[in-house]
Amino acid sequence: MKTNPSIPDSQLLVDWDHTYLWHPFTPMQYWEKEKPLIIQQGKDYRLQDIEGRWYIDGVSSLWVNVHGHGHPKLNWALKAQIKQIAHSTLLGLSHPTAITLAKDLIRIAPEGLKRVFYSDSGATAVEIALKMAFQYWANLGRPQKKSFICLENAYHGDTVGAVSVGGIPLFHQVYRPLLFKTFQAPSPFCYRCSLKMEPSYCQMACLDRLRRLMERHKETMAALILEPLVQGAAGMICHPVGYLKKVREICTRNNILMIADEVAVGFGRTGTMFACEQEKVSPDLLCLGKGLTGGYLPLAATLTTEKIYRAFLGKVEEAKTFFHGHTYTGNPLACAVAIANLELMLKKDFFLKVQKKIAWLNQSLIPFQNLPYVGEVRQKGLMVGIELVKDKKTKEPFPLKERMGHQVIMEARNRGIIVRPLGDVIVLMPPLTISLKGLKHLVQGTYQAIQTVCK
Ligand SMILES: *Cc1c(COP(=O)(O)O)cnc(C)c1O
Numbered sequence: 001m002k003t004n005p006s007i008p009d010s011q012l013l014v015d016w017d018h019t020y021l022w023h024p025f026t027p028m029q030y031w032e033k034e035k036p037l038i039i040q041q042g043k044d045y046r047l048q049d050i051e052g053r054w055y056i057d058g059v060s061s062l063w064v065n066v067h068g069h070g071h072p073k074l075n076w077a078l079k080a081q082i083k084q085i086a087h088s089t090l091l092g093l094s095h096p097t098a099i100t101l102a103k104d105l106i107r108i109a110p111e112g113l114k115r116v117f118y119s120d121s122g123a124t125a126v127e128i129a130l131k132m133a134f135q136y137w138a139n140l141g142r143p144q145k146k147s148f149i150c151l152e153n154a155y156h157g158d159t160v161g162a163v164s165v166g167g168i169p170l171f172h173q174v175y176r177p178l179l180f181k182t183f184q185a186p187s188p189f190c191y192r193c194s195l196k197m198e199p200s201y202c203q204m205a206c207l208d209r210l211r212r213l214m215e216r217h218k219e220t221m222a223a224l225i226l227e228p229l230v231q232g233a234a235g236m237i238c239h240p241v242g243y244l245k246k247v248r249e250i251c252t253r254n255n256i257l258m259i260a261d262e263v264a265v266g267f268g269r270t271g272t273m274f275a276c277e278q279e280k281v282s283p284d285l286l287c288l289g290k291g292l293t294g295g296y297l298p299l300a301a302t303l304t305t306e307k308i309y310r311a312f313l314g315k316v317e318e319a320k321t322f323f324h325g326h327t328y329t330g331n332p333l334a335c336a337v338a339i340a341n342l343e344l345m346l347k348k349d350f351f352l353k354v355q356k357k358i359a360w361l362n363q364s365l366i367p368f369q370n371l372p373y374v375g376e377v378r379q380k381g382l383m384v385g386i387e388l389v390k391d392k393k394t395k396e397p398f399p400l401k402e403r404m405g406h407q408v409i410m411e412a413r414n415r416g417i418i419v420r421p422l423g424d425v426i427v428l429m430p431p432l433t434i435s436l437k438g439l440k441h442l443v444q445g446t447y448q449a450i451q452t453v454c455k
Pocket residue numbers: 120121122123124126155156157158227232233261262263264265289290
């Protein structure tokens with residue numbers, strides 16, 4: 001059924017896609033040879049393509065969706081706002097939805113975070129945190145504190161500053177000459193420990209490396225940045241319990257700011273509103289994005305403490321102002337839908353239901369361990385990474401050119417499931433409100449897809 005007469009038929013769309021579009025993170029040489037899946041509609045946890053087939057949205061439309069597609073409350077919030085105004089600026093003006101959302105965010109944020117600075121994507125939220133940390137020390141008269149420390153396998157977005165603090169060689173290596181220098185500490189990735197140790201005896205030796213680096217360079221270090229609990233884009237690397245809390249202590253002891261990038265893990269993904277809560281950690285700067293609008297519109301925020309905010313106050317001629325802003329900063333429509341998103345999340349049984357699904361998922365992932373080419377299954381909340389390896393014993397990966405992850409997700413697609421691989425890690429990240437039936441379909445279909453491809 002065609003509803004919009006300006007949208008042409010499917011063959012034309014395929015041709016135009018291949019002719020005019022350049023897709024993100026996509027090896028286009030392969031893309032041009034495959035028929036693209038074109039989505040025209042979404043309902044709850046499902047997506048429909050232009051030929052009318054339905055699929056499970058197994059990655060929440062790239063980690064953003066919370067309450068499903070087309071939620072009546074979120075739709076209503078948008079409609080109500082658009083009657084008022086679609087956009088007005090926060091530069092020199094203000095408006096009700098941006099104000100209200102800021103208040104709501106501060107109410108739920110980890111203790112000590114008191115100010116909200118808006119932007120429009122996770123990467124910009126990170127850029128802002130980096131620039132705030134840098135300028136904070138400059139404003140305090142300590143401009144020598146200007147370097148950053150990040151982790152191996154880190155992903156903080158694709159703008160140049162965010163890539164500078166990134167640590168995924170495949171994504172980031174080519175841009176090295178363009179980036180500012182950072183310190184890099186080992187990732188607490190026990191399955192592939194870069195220190196070649198085992199959790200049974202190492203006592204988090206990686207943390208010790210981090211501590212030594214920070215102690216040695218504390219006079220010149222502005223901030224540490226990390227993804228709390230799970231390094232998402234690197235393949236759902238789940239950190240050992242207690243790591244985050246220890247990192248916070250090291251930052252505090254050495255007077256180095258802590259930036260928590262909760263763009264992926266925030267808004268319920270790990271089973272609590274924010275990942276930091278699970279280790280009772282408050283960062284100095286918190287980056288939010290993705291799930292903030294329930295997956296409806298691009299909006300991001302960087303939250304910080306009153307202490308950092310106050311360091312930016314001063315006479316005009318002191319130039320302590322934070323000279324940063326994006327044109328669509330704090331867009332009213334995006335803020336309106338974000339307010340409604342939070343309202344739904346704060347209903348008293350919301351997290352109870354999520355917890356039940358997390359527990360069910362945990363059990364249902366056990367059989368994956370016995371599949372021949374599954375090296376490790378990682379889960380935190382409703383985030384799952386299933387790492388495929390050529391050799392389970394040696395953990396040897398498949399050659400890149402076999403595109404095993406890609407093969408598996410294409411097979412899953414035949415079973416009505418949309419998932420995305422991160423290299424050879426199959427990611428499951430359904431909307432938080434997915435039904436148990438939907439979750440079962442997702443898990444079983446993925447299992448069968450891996451079984452079929454890895455025969
Ligand atoms: C996705 C992601 C980003 C970047 O967000 P964009 O909206 O794609 O710019 C930053 N940090 C983390 C941890 C992410 O997962």
